[in-house]
Amino acid sequence: xxxxxxxxxxxxxxxxxxxxxxxxxxxxxxxxxxxxxxxxxxxxxxxxxxxxxxxxxxxxxxxxxxxxxxxxxxxxxxxxxxxxxxxxxxxxxxxxxxxxxxxxxxxxxxxxxxxxxxxxxxxxxxxxxxxxxxxxxxxxxxxxxxxxxxxxxxxxxxxxxxxxxxxxxxxxxxxxxxxxxxxxxxxxxxxxxxxxxxxxxxxxxxxxxxxxxxxxxxxxxxxxxxxxxxxxxxxxxxxxxxxxxxxxxxxxxxxxxxxxxxxxxxxxxxxxxxxxxxxxxxxxxxxxxxxxxxxxxxxxxxxxxxxxxxxxxxxxxxxxxxxxxxxxxxxxxxxxxxxxxxxxxxxxxxxxxxxxxxxxxxxxxxxxxxxxxxxxxxxxxxxxxxx
Numbered sequence: 001x002x003x004x005x006x007x008x009x010x011x012x013x014x015x016x017x018x019x020x021x022x023x024x025x026x027x028x029x030x031x032x033x034x035x036x037x038x039x040x041x042x043x044x045x046x047x048x049x050x051x052x053x054x055x056x057x058x059x060x061x062x063x064x065x066x067x068x069x070x071x072x073x074x075x076x077x078x079x080x081x082x083x084x085x086x087x088x089x090x091x092x093x094x095x096x097x098x099x100x101x102x103x104x105x106x107x108x109x110x111x112x113x114x115x116x117x118x119x120x121x122x123x124x125x126x127x128x129x130x131x132x133x134x135x136x137x138x139x140x141x142x143x144x145x146x147x148x149x150x151x152x153x154x155x156x157x158x159x160x161x162x163x164x165x166x167x168x169x170x171x172x173x174x175x176x177x178x179x180x181x182x183x184x185x186x187x188x189x190x191x192x193x194x195x196x197x198x199x200x201x202x203x204x205x206x207x208x209x210x211x212x213x214x215x216x217x218x219x220x221x222x223x224x225x226x227x228x229x230x231x232x233x234x235x236x237x238x239x240x241x242x243x244x245x246x247x248x249x250x251x252x253x254x255x256x257x258x259x260x261x262x263x264x265x266x267x268x269x270x271x272x273x274x275x276x277x278x279x280x281x282x283x284x285x286x287x288x289x290x291x292x293x294x295x296x297x298x299x300x301x302x303x304x305x306x307x308x309x310x311x312x313x314x315x316x317x318x319x320x321x322x323x324x325x326x327x328x329x330x331x332x333x334x335x336x337x338x339x340x341x342x343x344x345x346x347x348x349x350x351x352x353x354x355x356x357x358x359x360x361x362x363x364x365x366x367x368x369x370x371x372x373x374x375x376x377x378x379x380x381x382x383x384x385x386x387x
Contacts, residue, residue: 056086
């Protein structure tokens with residue numbers, strides 16, 4: 001079958017669906033960038049060999065309803081058409097429905113002639129994820145669906161909601177592939193691993209992370225993922241010594257141990273970066289040998305690509321920004337695009353992820369595709385004022 005559609009099939013809601021084979025490739029993502037007319041210099045960047053858009057589409061917010069399902073599918077199709085080839089989701093977003101919306105969009109795109117290989121698809125696992133929107137008894141659901149089948153034990157679950165054991169990650173990856181209808185995900189994150197630090201000490205945390213990475217290295221070898229990483233909230237933003245602080249150096253060491261050498265596949269991290277949360281570039285809270293550096297500097301040293309979540313703080317920065325911001329970034333339509341422009345201009349950042357559940361939001365935000373990111377001088381001036 002053309003456009004990566006396989007004869008292999010799976011069963012969903014009464015229909016047999018073809019899986020989509022393949023994964024993003026350097027040549028195909030470069031070809032995608034070349035066909036986006038009018039894309040400004042700097043909109044596309046290189047990350048682990050891929051050519052990726054400086055703005056990615058996120059799928060976190062919204063009610064678990066058919067209206068939002070359809071909205072996300074339409075928004076993703078629109079985004080890819082306008083110059084966004086990074087799609088970010090997670091198994092726990094909207095009770096797995098966001099992954100299914102992504103799958104619907106990818107199928108539409110493949111059937112319309114956009115190869116799956118041109119799109120970098122990312123998902124995550126770590127939080128306990130129900131397979132129904134609102135289980136009547138969550139404890140019973142976990143017991144019947146995860147503990148009794150032997151996928152997890154009660155002691156594997158931290159803070160009542162988080163697990164990153166090898167068996168759980170394998171189970172969740174299988175579910176994510178089924179939801180998206182893909183044979184392979186390009187990036188698979190351990191979702192907010194710092195949640196574990198609420199209940200275990202650092203030694204046990206990094207031991208658990210190493211075991212998780214061993215499983216993910218095996219999944220790379222099996223062809224079900226290409227790369228993996230950590231998608232975090234506080235982990236890389238807080239100061240060392242804080243309970244949920246995580247060291248990128250030690251994370252890379254865990255990946256090195258898991259792979260048996262330096263050729264590990266832990267090549268992506270994700271954390272909030274926006275006009276309010278700029279610790280990734282401003283906080284010297286990471287160690288590289290004897291030096292203390294920012295997360296972005298450490299990531300550059302270790303060859304890790306950085307994705308920004310919360311680029312407009314889940315809509316909180318979409319309006320009401322200070323007047324001086326418009327003066328520093330003139331010519332844009334609104335505060336949302338100005339906030340996104342700030343993030344996509346951060347030196348060393350790969351993509352600014354923006355939740356967009358409607359095609360109208362996509363069209364407005366992706367006007368930035370034709371606008372160059374800020375120069376280093378412009379960004380420095382704006383950043384100094386933002387601080």
